[in-house]
Amino acid sequence: MRRWLTLFLMLAASPAAAQSVVTSAAPDAVAVSVFRDPERSEGGEIERDWLNGFALISETRTIDLAAGESVIRFEGVAEGMIAVSAIVTGLPGGVVQKNRDAALLSPASLLDGSLGNRVHIRRTDRATGRVREDEAIIRSGPQGAVVLQTAAGFESLRCTGLPESIVYDGVPAGLTAKPTLSVTTRSPAAQRVTVTLTYLSTGFDWASNYVARVAADGRTLDLFAWLTVANSNGESFADARLAAIAGTLNKVSDFKALADVPQAPPLRLTCFPLGTGRYGIPPPPPPPPAPAFYVDNEGDNIVVTAQRSRAPMMESAIAVSVVAELENLGDLKLYRVPIPVTVAANGQKQVALLVKDRVPFRTIYRLRSSPGDSFESMEVERVLRMENKEAARLGVPLPSGQVAVFAPRGDESLLVGEGQVRDHAVGEKVDLVIGESSQVRVDIVEGAAPKMADDDYRVTVTNANPFAVDFELGFHVDPDPKLDKRLRKLPRRDGLLTWSIRVPANDSRSFDYRFVEPD
Amino acid sequence: MRALARTCGAVVFAALLAGQPVAAQDPTAGNAQGQLSVTIYNGGQALVQDIRQIAFPTGRSRQEFPDVSAQIRPQTVSFAADGTAIVEQNFDYDLLSPNALMQKAVGETVTLLRTNVATGAETRERAKVLAVNGGVVLQIGPRIEILRDDGMPVRVIFDKIPPNLRAKPTLSITVDSQRAGSRAATLSYLTGGLGWAADYVSLYDEKAGTVDVQGWVTLTNTTGTTFDQARTLLVAGTPSGQAANSRYRPQPQGNLRRAGTETAPREQLGDYYLYPLAERTTIANAQTKQVSFLDVSGVPAQKIYEYTVGGFDTMTEPRSAASVIKFNTSAKGGGLGDALPAGTVRFYQRDLRGDPQFIGENSIGHTPMGSELGLATGEAFDVKVQSTVVKRERMSPRIWRTSMSYLLTNARAQPVTIDLVQRGLDWYWDDTRIITESQKSERLDSDGTKWRVAMPANGEVTITATFETRY
Numbered sequence: 001m002r003r004w005l006t007l008f009l010m011l012a013a014s015p016a017a018a019q020s021v022v023t024s025a026a027p028d029a030v031a032v033s034v035f036r037d038p039e040r041s042e043g044g045e046i047e048r049d050w051l052n053g054f055a056l057i058s059e060t061r062t063i064d065l066a067a068g069e070s071v072i073r074f075e076g077v078a079e080g081m082i083a084v085s086a087i088v089t090g091l092p093g094g095v096v097q098k099n100r101d102a103a104l105l106s107p108a109s110l111l112d113g114s115l116g117n118r119v120h121i122r123r124t125d126r127a128t129g130r131v132r133e134d135e136a137i138i139r140s141g142p143q144g145a146v147v148l149q150t151a152a153g154f155e156s157l158r159c160t161g162l163p164e165s166i167v168y169d170g171v172p173a174g175l176t177a178k179p180t181l182s183v184t185t186r187s188p189a190a191q192r193v194t195v196t197l198t199y200l201s202t203g204f205d206w207a208s209n210y211v212a213r214v215a216a217d218g219r220t221l222d223l224f225a226w227l228t229v230a231n232s233n234g235e236s237f238a239d240a241r242l243a244a245i246a247g248t249l250n251k252v253s254d255f256k257a258l259a260d261v262p263q264a265p266p267l268r269l270t271c272f273p274l275g276t277g278r279y280g281i282p283p284p285p286p287p288p289p290a291p292a293f294y295v296d297n298e299g300d301n302i303v304v305t306a307q308r309s310r311a312p313m314m315e316s317a318i319a320v321s322v323v324a325e326l327e328n329l330g331d332l333k334l335y336r337v338p339i340p341v342t343v344a345a346n347g348q349k350q351v352a353l354l355v356k357d358r359v360p361f362r363t364i365y366r367l368r369s370s371p372g373d374s375f376e377s378m379e380v381e382r383v384l385r386m387e388n389k390e391a392a393r394l395g396v397p398l399p400s401g402q403v404a405v406f407a408p409r410g411d412e413s414l415l416v417g418e419g420q421v422r423d424h425a426v427g428e429k430v431d432l433v434i435g436e437s438s439q440v441r442v443d444i445v446e447g448a449a450p451k452m453a454d455d456d457y458r459v460t461v462t463n464a465n466p467f468a469v470d471f472e473l474g475f476h477v478d479p480d481p482k483l484d485k486r487l488r489k490l491p492r493r494d495g496l497l498t499w500s501i502r503v504p505a506n507d508s509r510s511f512d513y514r515f516v517e518p519d
Numbered sequence: 520m521r522a523l524a525r526t527c528g529a530v531v532f533a534a535l536l537a538g539q540p541v542a543a544q545d546p547t548a549g550n551a552q553g554q555l556s557v558t559i560y561n562g563g564q565a566l567v568q569d570i571r572q573i574a575f576p577t578g579r580s581r582q583e584f585p586d587v588s589a590q591i592r593p594q595t596v597s598f599a600a601d602g603t604a605i606v607e608q609n610f611d612y613d614l615l616s617p618n619a620l621m622q623k624a625v626g627e628t629v630t631l632l633r634t635n636v637a638t639g640a641e642t643r644e645r646a647k648v649l650a651v652n653g654g655v656v657l658q659i660g661p662r663i664e665i666l667r668d669d670g671m672p673v674r675v676i677f678d679k680i681p682p683n684l685r686a687k688p689t690l691s692i693t694v695d696s697q698r699a700g701s702r703a704a705t706l707s708y709l710t711g712g713l714g715w716a717a718d719y720v721s722l723y724d725e726k727a728g729t730v731d732v733q734g735w736v737t738l739t740n741t742t743g744t745t746f747d748q749a750r751t752l753l754v755a756g757t758p759s760g761q762a763a764n765s766r767y768r769p770q771p772q773g774n775l776r777r778a779g780t781e782t783a784p785r786e787q788l789g790d791y792y793l794y795p796l797a798e799r800t801t802i803a804n805a806q807t808k809q810v811s812f813l814d815v816s817g818v819p820a821q822k823i824y825e826y827t828v829g830g831f832d833t834m835t836e837p838r839s840a841a842s843v844i845k846f847n848t849s850a851k852g853g854g855l856g857d858a859l860p861a862g863t864v865r866f867y868q869r870d871l872r873g874d875p876q877f878i879g880e881n882s883i884g885h886t887p888m889g890s891e892l893g894l895a896t897g898e899a900f901d902v903k904v905q906s907t908v909v910k911r912e913r914m915s916p917r918i919w920r921t922s923m924s925y926l927l928t929n930a931r932a933q934p935v936t937i938d939l940v941q942r943g944l945d946w947y948w949d950d951t952r953i954i955t956e957s958q959k960s961e962r963l964d965s966d967g968t969k970w971r972v973a974m975p976a977n978g979e980v981t982i983t984a985t986f987e988t989r990y
Contacts (some may be wrong), residue, residue: 022866033876083807084718094956098735103805115686115748127639141686144616153630154677161672162634174745174803198876201866243870248839249879249897250607253863257949262805271640272621273654274667328931329723330822330878331842331899344968368835397930399899425901425930427977428837478833478911478921494541495833495907 009130018067019184027059027197031241032343033334034206035231038251043420044401046205051232053205054255055081057199065187069096072195073182078233080202083181084256090195093186102179105171106264108142113172115141121148121157121371132236133167147271159271179261202234202259206244208353208401211430212384216408220358221384223394226400227324227335227353231343239340242351244324246399246423247332320352328396333397349413359393361386364431365440365461368474368496369516371487374446374457380471382417384432388424398424405434431494439464440471440503453514460510463503471509474498484514537871542883551586553703555749557802559738562757564715567746568707575603575696580679584690588710589743600704602697614686615680621655623681624648631659632674646907709787711803712742715753717862718809719883722875723820723844730820732855734813736794737862738802746802755860758793768779774881779889781850783858792858792885793828818939819853820846823936825895826904827967830943831921831986837897837905837928840937859886864898902937902974909983916990920954925982929974937974939982942967956984 037052046053052413057078065072072088083100103109111273120133138152140147146157146166158164181199209226227244231237324335337351369375384405388394398421404416418433424430442461447454461471474496479488490497501509553571560566573582589915593610613619625648633642646657646664655666667673715738722731736753740746785791794812802808824840844866850856861884867875879896886892910922929935944951945966953960960968974980 031874035877057872084735084809084863087720097800098809099803100807101803101805102807103803124921125634125639127635127637139680139686140615144601144614144618147615147617147620147680150676152632154620154680156620157615160674161667161670162674198875243876245876247897247900249877250841250881252880252882270616270618272618272666273649275670276654276665276668327871329876330723331897331901332878333900334870334876336870367811370845372667415657421808422836423839423900425903425928427928427930428903457762465824474835475584476833480911481914482913494835495905496835 012410012507020068020070021065022065022070023071023073023075024061024063027061028194029060029241031058031243032056032237033058033243033245034204034247036207036243037205038248043402044207044424045402045490046207046228046230046348048230049234051203051205051230051339055201055204055231055431056198057081057201058196059238060196062192062194064192065185065190067094067187067190069184069186071182071184073180074197075180075237077181077197077199078201078203078235079178079261080204080233081179081181081260082202082255083179084258085200086181087198088183088195089198090193091183091185092188092191092193096184096186098181099181100179100181101174101176102262103174103176104179104262104264105177106267108174108265109175110168111138111146111166111267112142113175114138114168117169119169121150122165122167124163126163136166138166142265142267145267145271146342156271158269159274175469178292200255201233205230207245208399209350210401210403212403212405213413214405214407214416215358216290218363218407220360220393221405223354223356223359225353225355225398226350227337228348228350229343230348231344234345236345236347237343240343242337242343244340244353245329245332246335246397247348249332258401264370267366290319309411320355323352323355326354335399353399354396356394356396359386362470363471364494365437365471366431366433366474367442367472368476369444370476371457371513372517375443376443378442378447379420379436379438380440380442380461381433382435382437384417384434385428386430386432388426388428394430394452395426398430403432403434405432440469442473453515455514456512457515458506458510458512459499459501462508463506466482466505468502468504470500470502472498472500473511480518481514482518484510486513487515523563529568547791550745550747551584555746556752557713557746557749558752559713559715560754560757561714561716563958564709564711565713566598566707566709568705570705572701573600573702573704573985575600575694575699577696577699579606579695581691581693582704584692584706585687586744587690587706587708588712588746590689590710590712590741591690592709592711595709596690597707598694598704598957599958600694600696601702603704604696606693606695609691609693610688611683611685612693613683613685614688615684618651619684620677620680621648621651621675623684624677627678629678630676631657632672632676634672635727636671664667707792710742712740714739716851717788717812717860719795719813719859719862719864721844721864721866723822723866723868723878725822727817728822729817730819730844730866731816732813733811733815734859734862735809736812736860738806738808738810740804740808741805745804748799748801750799751802752798753794753796753860754788754791755794755858774883774892774894775886775890776845776893777891779848779858779887779891781848781887781889782857782947783888785858793861794860813857813859815855815857818846818855820844821924823938824899824902825893825938825940827902827940827942828906828923828925831908831911831923832906834905834910837903837926839900840902840904841895842897842899842902843893843895845891847889847891851889854889856888858888859883861885862901865893866894903928904939915989919988919990920985921988923983926979927974927982928974928979930977933974934976935974937972939970939972940967941969941984941986944968944988946985949988951986951988954985954987956981958982 004314033056054446115138121136122133124131136148136150139149148155167342206229211224253430327334329374362385364385365380367380400423403419406413407416419434444459446457463469499511553569556568558566564606582656628647631644631646646659649656649658657664718735718737720733761953823841823843847854863882865880866878870876881894905926909924912920960970962968
């Protein structure tokens with residue numbers, strides 16, 4: 001049932017003896033599961049310049065192991081890899097240790113690592129073009145620049161006005177171009193193995209973008225959603241099994257900090273003061289460029305699903321051949337793209353997430369206020385209301401996202417509203433706020449009409465549309481027995497006492513109540 | 520001996536080095552570390568013990584110690600060698616740079632090597648540095664000049680480096696030795712920049728109701744120094760001190776539901792569990808190293824949903840309950856059977872194809888064996904809560920009655936259990952009683968009460984309660 005591991009396998013500690021280094025350059029197959037930015041507000045969009053979501057990447061790799069101890073270096077991984085989350089399975093000898101080495105090769109680390117070592121100083125004569133190389137020993141660290149010991153004595157680099165440069169004989173041990181993940185394993189025999197490397201990586205995000213097309217009769221809509229995936233890593237994932245995970249998961253560690261490439265300190269060559277100021281200490285070099293978390297705005301927008309319908313758009317939904325498949329993953333929802341796709345470096349990709357045609361809906365004009373408020377000509381929210389039930393031709397989990405609503409005008413389809421939707425489980429009522437109406441307005445007047453006292457209120461809703469509208473006014477109030485019966489008896493909707501009324505075309509309706517602010 | 524190769528390379532420079540004022544261990548000698556032992560604490564500090572072979576002369580001598588941690592806390596250094604007594608310890612950080620070299624050369628004579636830009640011809644002369652104040656004022660024979668005032672190329676060659684200018688901050692100890700000879704000297708010190716935490720990989724099996732837990736210790740070295748072949752010991756604890764400021768301590772966040780009373784079969788030092796690495800290992804600079812310390816499978820685990828209503832509020836939209844995985848760390852009766860050092864627990868669950876997928880993470884503090892853990896992995900898409908204030912009634916000037924209704928919905932195809940907690944029952948001096956409730960709740964404390972509600976698959980449950988508050 002359970003086994004204890006001693007921290008290292010008990011083999012003779014012969015440091016680095018007979019240790020072979022195997023480099024795994026690229027995966028054979030890869031699966032990418034993308035998670036939304038957990039901090040993003042519901043219905044928020046992908047921030048393409050600064051992707052705050054992440055992905056779980058699972059790669060299979062073929063590795064030829066020698067017998068005995070080997071170090072496997074993994075290359076071609078996402079640059080946003082969170083090394084502490086890496087899991088390596090399939091090694092016959094298990095994992096002795098995992099290392100992420102991030103001492104990077106840079107001008108400053110080259111100088112620092114060569115301290116006390118022999119280098120060459122190359123000087124070019126501007127007059128003759130003659131190049132001379134002299135031997136030197138580096139005597140100072142990278143802070144405050146370079147003092148060299150040469151055959152002549154002690155000198156500084158680049159304070160002379162001569163073109164001069166240090167030429168190194170080699171790269172100090174332990175410096176790498178990029179942070180590198182390696183694992184140490186002890187294989188009982190030389191063999192070819194298939195290992196799985198699974199890790200979390202920053203630099204991904206996804207969102208759902210809904211397009212609702214209202215039918216000509218205004219009673220149903222075709223709901224379509226894009227699954228939009230973005231990758232700001234420099235690596236592309238070819239023919240990947242792609243999935244997106246909806247829902248909110250808990251995150252406690254700072255993924256960006258864990259994946260960060262440490263900034264190589266810039267090497268600043270400083271000198272003693274030169275001249276009377278004209279040739280003083282050279283200005284510090286410009287700050288290093290910001291980390292490469294940008295996405296080209298022209299980044300490839302690859303649309304897997306093709307053929308648009310030729311019929312007028314509002315007549316039928318967008319035709320798609322591939323729709324993501326939904327499965328439950330614990331308390332999350334997993335959308336799987338059923339065909340292998342390429343997640344390109346610095347790119348964004350869209351696949352159909354869901355398609356639901358002819359979903360019945362109602363348009364509601366909605367306002368929420370406190371019973372003690374009064375105002376004039378208040379605009380009200382336009383809400384599309386659907387039931388997320390199979391009987392109402394919906395009945396699927398709706399992950400949060402942006403919604404654009406289009407309505408027909410002859411053969412065209414025009415944008416009539418935009419909004420956000422939160423995560424909706426099956427069975428919930430979906431209220432989609434798509435904007436405000438200036439045709440339907442509300443007055444609440446306190447004690448204005450004749451015979452009305454100070455605490456008497458009158459709500460008047462006016463409809464300037466040539467069609468009847470359904471209006472709801474929800475009151476934020478805790479009902480106590482002293483509350484006016486006219487309010488107290490109102491039915492509840494979304495937890496609020498709500499006055500619902502149908503206002504005929506080009507007409508108005510009103511509602512009176514009395515309200516005393518409780519002490 | 521590792522340094523031998525590099526030393527040989529430097530022999531070419533023997534002539535150059537002859538006039539070198541640098542004492543004792545020369546940087547060209549490579550890594551001067553001896554037998555290293557590193558003890559790492561959670562708070563980002565470590566105790567380093569370095570046993571070096573030093574040839575002491577009789578009497579007073581100054582010993583330099585290169586290749587100590589670049590983040591050494593020099594005031595914590597202690598030194599011991601047979602037959603020696605410490606005279607003084609110094610930590611010098613007057614760093615060598617062209618500017619420092621020139622400043623220290625005031626009053627000294629240097630060589631100027633001028634290059635003719637037209638012909639490339641070199642001329643050499645000696646100059647005395649008079650002052651370095653915003654420019655270098657030189658005396659060349661009878662003339663006074665400012666260095667490179669004309670912008671023409673001039674090489675300044677110094678005869679020597681002053682002995683107190685160093686490439687790196689240097690620790691030195693002056694000792695009195697009773698006898699000459701090479702022997703082991705033990706140097707120990709505290710350093711920042713070396714820390715560790717645990718990372719757990721937990722594979723949750725919802726059907727079986729189990730969790731497989733793998734534990735890894737994660738060591739992080741940001742000292743700027745590589746520790747070569749060090750015997751390494753990890754201490755699960757943060758002795759109070761500079762680096763152990765309480766704000767760095769991982770907060771338990773209510774994840775420890777019940778503290779255990781069992782002792783794990785691990786080596787202990789006082790109150791701390793010790794995790795020794797079985798082999799010497801090299802902890803490279805800028806390295807994150809992970810070594811497995813725990814692998815347990817099939818630990819019974821339950822999933823439960825939790826939601827806390829903060830006060831008597833009406834919610835206009837339902838909100839998701841937290842999904843929480845609970846298991847215990849007891850050695851008895853189907854627990855994990857170990858103490859867990861503080862760290863991050865990442866949960867995975869297999870999808871329909873059998874591939875593990877990430878489902879959320881949480882952190883734990885140092886957890887004694889026998890504890891009960893409840894770790895929220897995220898919010899449930901399908902399990903939601905909506906509370907409504909049905910009635911709020913003033914019974915007397917000091918007594919209020921509040922009727923609450925909680926609609927709990929479950930869109931999952933399985934029945935689930937939810938812990939619904941109403942908080943805010945005890946604000947200041949008030950006191951709240953439950954008059955009626957549709958299901959018996961468990962009063963947690965004066966401020967909160969909890970209903971454990973079994974919810975049917977694809978169904979909903981409404982809980983109602985009336986509270987009476989006296990102010």
